[in-house]
Amino acid sequence: MRMESNKDFLEFHGLPKEIIFSLIDRAQSLATAWNDRTIPQSLSGKRVALIADDGGWRNTTAFDLGVQTMGGHLCTIANQVQWP
Numbered sequence: 113m114r115m116e117s118n119k120d121f122l123e124f125h126g127l128p129k130e131i132i133f134s135l136i137d138r139a140q141s142l143a144t145a146w147n148d149r150t151i152p153q154s155l156s157g158k159r160v161a162l163i164a165d166d167g168g169w170r171n172t173t174a175f176d177l178g179v180q181t182m183g184g185h186l187c188t189i190a191n192q193v194q195w196p
Contacts, residue, residue: 155184
């Protein structure tokens with residue numbers, strides 16, 4: 113499944129129910145692949161940036177491990193960065 117959009121994926125509020133169901137289906141297939149140790153390498157050779165603004169480590173660590181498991185490289189930016 114490949115989804116491309118010009119929208120930012122920040123909120124679920126405005127997404128049509130078909131997209132939400134598609135995301136749930138994808139999550140279920142990835143959970144099965146995780147258990148079977150057959151995770152697709154769809155992020156292989158790609159870089160992913162994460163702006164962590166929740167101050168916690170659990171979500172950031174889980175996201176990092178997920179990106180690495182799918183073959184990607186994660187760059188985490190702390191929320192203390194002062195933007196111009």
